[in-house]
């Protein structure tokens with residue numbers, strides 16, 4: 001959920017969280033000027049609690065907890081539509097990947113446990129989907 005009050009400060013905007021996301025993703029989230037073209041083209045917004053550009057805004061504001069708790073970073077399928085539409089060249093898929101990586105770091109937990117997957121699901125899943133899913137959802 002988006003906070004109703006945001007503390008805008010140089011420390012947040014230039015803070016450790018923004019730097020870390022930029023470092024892992026290889027992007028500069030501060031290049032985003034919130035035009036919304038990424039979100040208007042994203043095929044998965046129906047399942048996202050926050051739009052992709054809203055997640056970028058949270059990162060820009062240094063709001064780590066809010067950015068990591070949204071389901072958007074897990075719903076993103078890395079389809080790159082947003083990147084193709086972004087006039088500022090921001091690769092949101094890489095930013096989402098960086099946020100997932102930060103969320104899965106020590107102190108957190110795997111989003112899925114392979115041993116919990118029912119055998120009938122495992123039998124039906126294409127191997128590629130299984131491998132990419134485990135890469136995405138586990139430490």
Ligand code: SF4
Nearest residue numbers: 032034035036038086
């Ligand atoms: S399209 Fe690019 S500049 Fe526009 S809101 Fe999305 S990330 Fe920001």
Ligand code: SF4
Nearest residue numbers: 042076077079080082
């Ligand atoms: S890469 Fe993710 S955020 Fe971007 S359009 Fe695809 S699903 Fe949406």
